[in-house]
Amino acid sequence: MKILYFAWLRERLNRGEEEVSLPPGVATVGDLIDWLASRDEAAELAFAKRSLIKAAVDAKLVNHSAPIAGASVVALFPPMTGG
Template sequence: MKILYFAWLRERLNRGEEDVSPPAEVATVADLIDWLAARDEAFAHAVEKRALIKAAVDAKLVKHDASIAGAHTIALFPPMTGG
């Protein structure tokens, strides 16, 4: 699955995307964020306030309890402002 990072997440991680193969027990967006944080200290620091992180699964905005089963792309981004 491809993980896309946007805005300050992209800047803090110094990458815009990565391909990952999470284990089967990683079933939700929250699980994925936890798994990514456990394997990458920079990611863990960037998402310390996890409630602020927004997610999209295959281009559909979702909450952290959304399933990632069968997902091709997960986008993670900070809150957006309008204008």
């Protein structure tokens, strides 16, 4: 699965995307964020305020309880502002 990071997530993680193989038990966007945060200190800090993180699964905006089974791409980004 490809994970895309945008805005300050990309800056804090020092990467715009990565390919991952999910471990068993990672079934929702929330599970994915928890797993990503557990991998290293930079990710833990980047995802510290999980409620701010928005997500899209295969280009469809979803909430953290959305399943990710069979998804090709998950995009993670902070709230968007401006016009």
